[in-house]
Amino acid sequence: MTRDEALFEFLLRLGDNTVVLSHRVSEWIGHSPVLEEDIALANTALDLIGQTRFWLGLAGEVEGKGRTADNLAYLRDAWDYRNLLLVERPNGDFGKTMMRQFLFDAWQSLMLGKLLTSSDPRVAEIAAKASKEVAYHLERSADTIVGLGDGTEDSHNRMQAALDDLWDYTGEMFISDEVDEVLSTAGIAPNAASLKEEWEELVGRILKDATLTIPDSSYAHKGGKSGVHTEHLGFILADMQFLQRAYPGASW
Amino acid sequence: MYAQMVKTASNGVKSHDEMSDKERAFQGRIDADEKIEPKDWMPDDYRRTLIRQIGQHAHSEIVGQLPEGNWITRAPTLERKAILIAKVQDEAGHGLYLYCAAETLGVSRDELIEELLAGRMKYSSIFNYPTLNWSDMGAVGWLVDGAAIMNQVPLQRTSYGPYSRAMVRVCREESFHQRQGFAIMMKMATGVAAQKAMAQDSLNRFWYPSLMMFGPPDADSVHSEQSMAWKIKINTNDELRQKFVDQTIPQIEYLGLECPDKTITWNDEKGGYDYAQPDWNEFFDVIKGNGPCNKERLAARVKAWEDGEWVRDGLLAHAKKKAARVAAE
Ligand SMILES: [Fe+2]
Numbered sequence A: 001m002t003r004d005e006a007l008f009e010f011l012l013r014l015g016d017n018t019v020v021l022s023h024r025v026s027e028w029i030g031h032s033p034v035l036e037e038d039i040a041l042a043n044t045a046l047d048l049i050g051q052t053r054f055w056l057g058l059a060g061e062v063e064g065k066g067r068t069a070d071n072l073a074y075l076r077d078a079w080d081y082r083n084l085l086l087v088e089r090p091n092g093d094f095g096k097t098m099m100r101q102f103l104f105d106a107w108q109s110l111m112l113g114k115l116l117t118s119s120d121p122r123v124a125e126i127a128a129k130a131s132k133e134v135a136y137h138l139e140r141s142a143d144t145i146v147g148l149g150d151g152t153e154d155s156h157n158r159m160q161a162a163l164d165d166l167w168d169y170t171g172e173m174f175i176s177d178e179v180d181e182v183l184s185t186a187g188i189a190p191n192a193a194s195l196k197e198e199w200e201e202l203v204g205r206i207l208k209d210a211t212l213t214i215p216d217s218s219y220a221h222k223g224g225k226s227g228v229h230t231e232h233l234g235f236i237l238a239d240m241q242f243l244q245r246a247y248p249g250a251s252w
Numbered sequence B: 001m002y003a004q005m006v007k008t009a010s011n012g013v014k015s016h017d018e019m020s021d022k023e024r025a026f027q028g029r030i031d032a033d034e035k036i037e038p039k040d041w042m043p044d045d046y047r048r049t050l051i052r053q054i055g056q057h058a059h060s061e062i063v064g065q066l067p068e069g070n071w072i073t074r075a076p077t078l079e080r081k082a083i084l085i086a087k088v089q090d091e092a093g094h095g096l097y098l099y100c101a102a103e104t105l106g107v108s109r110d111e112l113i114e115e116l117l118a119g120r121m122k123y124s125s126i127f128n129y130p131t132l133n134w135s136d137m138g139a140v141g142w143l144v145d146g147a148a149i150m151n152q153v154p155l156q157r158t159s160y161g162p163y164s165r166a167m168v169r170v171c172r173e174e175s176f177h178q179r180q181g182f183a184i185m186m187k188m189a190t191g192v193a194a195q196k197a198m199a200q201d202s203l204n205r206f207w208y209p210s211l212m213m214f215g216p217p218d219a220d221s222v223h224s225e226q227s228m229a230w231k232i233k234i235n236t237n238d239e240l241r242q243k244f245v246d247q248t249i250p251q252i253e254y255l256g257l258e259c260p261d262k263t264i265t266w267n268d269e270k271g272g273y274d275y276a277q278p279d280w281n282e283f284f285d286v287i288k289g290n291g292p293c294n295k296e297r298l299a300a301r302v303k304a305w306e307d308g309e310w311v312r313d314g315l316l317a318h319a320k321k322k323a324a325r326v327a328a329e
């Protein structure tokens, strides 16, 4: 695997995470528990779309076949998507959506932190832009996790159920493969496994404040990073890509 | 217009002689274009009418998220998706400003929301129409936000200070909405055949409902006079509708689309277009709850509110615990 091949894969992973998660989050707009949340969720979705345009834009550039961010988002099928399974999990209730967001934000903030010093300046530049947004996402999702975990009995139980349900989808973040090896050797990106300890520390601290218990399971569902997804991604893409697929070549 | 057929909480306009001294002084301030502020004395009917009007306006912004929200996950490009989300987010923000303005009159946001969800307060009839193709995202911005602007620009001069200031903020964003809507229409109208067909289909479906947004013809509007004397309604329904038609017809021509009203003709004498009235029976049906989406729109809001109860309760309980812990330290 060449360095550019590895970088292309890695950029798809980043951009596919944000495009799929923004899609999920945007499903809430107009339906959230309180008006302020409609606005905040829209904000998160917007930030993630912005990041997608950067990551996938750069991916297309690195690939060198003239594909744009839109081409990559709208014209690849599920097996070419490289996002974590976590971000394609269905929204569930608001608690589950925020738990998914928190588990991802914690990882993304650490990842971007490392990418700030990437040896590839294009990567470092995007990371610098995105990390400010993601710091805010993390602050907000962590607050919500603590507020609902340490809220009423009902909200506590729902948050615990959300954590139990999503926990097995977090391990995939830390599985390293050839892409990681090539890029970490080149100083472009950290090895996935290297983020694990810090993530566990960060997540553990917030979940403790939230009075939630980390499930006693080390099983990790995986496959997203190499294109083997859950059944849900196909439906996300069916929605998202409908117009581009139904009217090929049209300009919007 | 996001506030349609708001019932003025009084019967007819009071003459100068019928007014109490306080009422006369109040009307004098309004006539002198002074702003009424929350702590100022105001007639009960003025307060009640404003609560209805601002509340209905706020509800329209909130329910108005739904028809456009319907296409967010299917937006055709990342940029279009971002613009659409930002637009819908603005509408939620408008709802917030307006609920805040209503709160200065002594009614809480939750109380107003309960009235909406119980079906006792209305929102604009336009949001009971479905969005069936992507071009509707253009038509809504162009026509629906466009019609809303017609009403909201003059309302920046309304007599009630907080409402007027909310309108100033809202108007700034609405003109962006209208422009982005028109930009989508341009893309569609100059696109491939299927896109042109979508654009025409959108216009066909949204033309008359947009005209309905201004409310029934003046001759049939019984609630206007007092509200106009109070400057919480600035123009009549027919004035605004005429302005809207006059502005929109050249835009339709520019897009190369056909107005579904085949009777449209320029009238030199009045300096405006003659146009066909929408089907007012349909309008009253929609107002009564029989529009194509009334049930779904309200059900979506009810579901959001009910499903969200545990979240609101949980966050409130946590805030109380936290405050108690701080107090105990
Ligand atoms: Fe608005």
Ligand SMILES: [Fe+2]
Binding pocket: B091, B145, B173, B174, B177
């Ligand atoms: Fe708007």
